[in-house]
Amino acid sequence: MPVITVDWWQGNDRARRAQLVKEVTDTVSRVAGCPASAVTVLVRDVERGYWGMGGELADAGDARPSEDAQLSGDPRPSGGEPPRGGVS
Structure with a gap:
């Protein structure tokens, strides 16, 4: 069914999965x-x-800087959110 x-x-x-399945x-069923x-x-x-x-991955703000640089070619020394409101 x-x-x-x-x-x-x-x-x-x-425990949380079990509660979800039960509810x-x-x-x-009802x-x-x-x-x-x-x-x-x-x-x-x-x-x-x-x-x-x-439009973004849920972990966009969690990515390690080295991972960001490897994937995007981004030369910035740290990861995280790009500046808002303009092109950097």
Whole structure:
């Protein structure tokens, strides 16, 4: 019957995953009118570097300077956000 996939950031512990599975299962079972045993919930942990939001990777502010320089050819000595409001 229903298969629900939840993609969320890596780092949630087993207790939180168990709570998520329980609550999603209960809700889908109630709304779909099927037994809880018929509901499958897949939980996928995704690294922030593989998650894009607003046109940027979610870990954009977390990247190490050496990683930024290697990937972009950026000569700046430190990583992080570029200046706002203009071209640097």
